Amino acid sequence: MINGDLQWGGRKYALLIDKLIINMGVRNVAIYLNTNKPLENYIELFDEKYFVDKSEIIALLNDRISTKGKYVCITRPRRFGKSSVAHMLGAYYSKSVESKDIFDSLKISKACGYNDNLNKYNVINISFNDISEIGNSYEDYIKMIRETLKKDIVEKYPHINPNDYFNLSTMIRDTCDKFIFIFDEWDYIFNNNLFVENQNDFLEFLRNLLKDQPYVALCYMTGVLPIKKYSSGSALNMFDEFTFLRDRIFGQYFGFTEEEVLKLCENGEMDFKELENWYNGYTTAKGIKVYNPRSVVKALENENCESYWTNTGAMDEVAVYLKYNTLEIRDDVIEMVSGQEIDIIIKEEFRAGQDAPKTKKEIYSAMIILGFLSYYDGYLKIPNKELLLEFEKALADESFGYVSEIVENSRKMLKATVKGDIETIIEILHDVHNSEIPILKYNDENSLSCVVNMAYLSARDTYRIEREEKSGKGYTDFSFHPLRKNDIPFIVELKKDDTPENAIKQIREKEYVQKFRKEYKDRKVLAVGICYNSETKEHSCIIEDLNIHPKGYA
Known part of the structure; x- marks a missing residue:
């Protein structure tokens, strides 16, 4: 449910907040146990213009309460809504607040057991990304967590004397109560390479x-x-794990589904196709398409698509992972950057505390877990334009040798095309083809497309590039749709052991320009015919304006 569907006026919502504050009473001074913070955070999320209702996950978790399946660990890349769900769960389960007015308006209110579990539990909510300001050792870190939790328990259960107990678990057991634990960023010290010598001690804790x-x-x-x-x-082998690679239960609740993004576009100013081009590309183990929610919301708020994930500070890792084994994975990355998928079986997942990945499969596993690559049904790919731009930046690094030159030359390729500079186009294609990269040697039917894709790599900054797009009476090899109003749209048709004249002839006879004329009306539309002669090892090219009709063409 999108927040606009709730149709709550500003005054009605303000009254709800007042009621919640009254029901909370005096602010709870506890840090972890039965705090108001999850509800306050969820209220902020609920009030967002682009709020999406993910509350049905609660019904799945309710079924696990006090069963063998009560230990649940869900892992996802950054910015996929993990903390938002954690706030929602704290707001729903905690007996220290009354959140019925919010949840009655959400999908979970229709589920069996909804009222049975609403605001009925003691909730211990810990985000492990807090670091002690007293000291920077593991002992300071874990002491802060232990002592804070003890203090919260004593506050709620005054008869408990912490000095009577050898460990925290015995102390909690003597409360004779049931608790729901919500742990966010459980892997913080692993993910940030902190306290390496004590990481197993943390698991034991x-x-x-x-x-x-x-x-x-x-x-x-x-x-x-x-x-x-x-x-x-594992020290934590009681947990059921639901990872990016294998989750068939909770997948749709982390990230926005395609249906949810379509609904958001109805309420906003953005075209769904543009959002799809930028942020689509992830698929759950069950086959559901999901989008990075932060990027979608930022694009809707700013009415502009760009790479918002870079602002999280994670994207420098792309270059780092690619450099772990440049020679072995380079050809795969070139193929993926050019729009292809890699057929590979990845069974083992990169995990907390694991050494830096070394083999190809270890590197790919790490990049899947972190969200840099998408993996589904045995095929690996770069998920979308947002990530593709980051790979392009990474490959431009001089450490990638000739690849970085190809990336740089791709900037010249676009300019040469719109200017009709055929000599430069042929020179760049020749250089790409004659590089030391095997995938670009025309070993199969996709290789010419791969060369052209690499040659036009930087065009993705200002164009939406479609392969095999339906237009007129057939499908174009490449369609270049400008994102800026003054840029020139163009169609590229490829031929091997043929002539560029025949490529242009096919573009005209199959009326590929038809879709472009509807979309761009009076704008110039270019036809680009590119051919490769396998005997002479030479490329040839012709460029024509499709709005100018040569003799013999209507």
Whole structure:
């Protein structure tokens, strides 16, 4: 549900806030136990113009309360809505607040067991990304967590004397209550390479706190990296893990589905096709398409598509991962950058605490987990334009040798095309083809397309590039749709062991320009015929204005 569908006026919403504050009473001074913070955070999210209702996940978690399946760990890349769901769960389950007025308006209100679990539990909500300001050692970090939780328990249960207990779990057990644990960014110290010597100690802390403890009604844990395993198992082997690669249960609740993005576009000013081009490309294990929600919302707010994920500080990792094994993965990356998918089976997942990836599959696994690559049904690809731009930046690094030259030359290719500079076009195609990269040697039917894709790589900055697009009486090899009103649209047709004249003839006879004339009306539209002669090893090219009709063409 989009927030606009709720039809709540500003005054009515203000009254709701007042009521919530009254029901909360005096602000809870606790940090982890039964705090108001999750509700306050969820209210902010709920009030957003582009709010999307993900509350149905609650019904799935309700079914797991006080069962063997009560330990749930869900891992996703940054900015896929993990913390938002954590705030929602805290707002729903916590007995310290009354959130019925919000949740009655959401999808979860129609589910069985909705009222049975609403605001009924003690909730311990910890985000592990807080670092002690007293010291910077692991001992300072874990002491802050332990002592804060003890303080919260004593505040709620005055009869508990912390000095009577050897460990935290025994102290909580003596409350004789049930608790729901919500842990956000559980992997923070692993993901940021902190306290390396003590990371197993942290896993043991979580195990002692949670495993086989009668006070655990539910533990919902989320982060970027799957749980670390060592020896033959894991300290946290009681958890059911739902990762980007394997989650068939909760996939649709992290990221916006295609249906949700379409609905958002109805309420906004953005064209769905533009959002799809920029942010589509991830597929859950169950086959559901999902979009990075932060990027979609930012594009809607700014009425402009660009790479918003770069602002999270994560994208420098693209270059780092590519450099781990440049020679082995370079050809695959070139193929993916040129729009192809890689056929590869990846079974093992990159996990918290694992050494830097070395083999091709380890590197790909890490990049999938972090959201840099998309993997579905045995095929690996760069998910969308947002990520493609980051790969382009990474490949421009001098450490990638000739690849960086290709990226730089691609900027000249676009200018040469719109200017009709055929000599430069042929020179660039020749250089790309004669590079040291095997995939660009015309070994199969896709290789000429791959060369052209690389030659026009930087055109993605200002054009929407479509392959095999339906237009007129057939399908274009490449369609270049300008994103700026003054840029020139053009169609590229490829031929091997043929003539560029025949390529232009095909563009005209099959009326590929038809769709462009509807879209761009009076603008010039160019036809570009590119051919390769396998005997002479030479390229040839012709460029014509499709709005000028040569003799013999209507």
